[in-house]
Amino acid sequence: MGQKVNPIGFRLGNVYTWSSRWFAKKGNFSQYLLEDQKIRKFIMDHLKAAGVSKVEIERSFDKRTIIIHVSRPGVAIGRGGTGHEQLKLSLVKIFKISDPNKLEIKFEEIKSPDLDAYLVATNVADQLAKRLPFRRVMNQALERVKRSGAKGVRISTAGRLGGSEIARRETLKDGSIPLHTLRAQIDFAKVDAKVPRAGIIGVKVWINKGES
Secondary structure, eight states, X not given: OTTTSOHHHHTBTTTBOOSEEOOOOTTTHHHHHHHHXXXXXXXXXXXXXXXXXXXXXXXXXXXXEEEEEESOHHHHHOGGGHHHHHHHHHHHXXXXXXXXXXXXXXXXXXXXXXXXXHHHHHHHHHHHXXXXXXXXXHHHHHHHHHHTTOSEEXXXXXXXXXXXXXXXXXXXXXXXXXXXXXXXXXXEEEEEEEETTTEEEEEEEEEEXXXX
């Protein structure tokens, strides 16, 4: 079971909390859910250079609070807070928020980017998209995660690796990844790499940060 269940979803309520935190009245749930999805996609694309890992959204009455986890907060905030203001204005305009004062944006710095599964997977995917050798890319990513103090790490890539005719899967693993231990902090991410002439290559990363 552990290999077929998302490790983060499996630990919700024990180790991790929900990325969207709000209560919807009858009839509003689908609207809020779709809006949250669009907000996340816009922020991930808009602040890609800042190393966005996760976007949390809280709603209370008619106020929205967006917490953005970034590895480079200086890039996201901009000189003199210009980036922060520009992002807020863009969100107000796109999602037709009537009162800008009811939208709050917070940035939280990721202290160890090499211990964040999404950032590691994105880094591997970006290098694969540049047609770099997949084994070297995976080995370098594994070494960086190990040096950052992870208890265990597993990196898996699947697709037409190296431009081969037949798709296959390659996996590198170091340390322990206890998928059934609920108290273990297993960070997981899945990212697709669009490789020229090879199509889509899927990248999955599991990182064991120890027990909570």
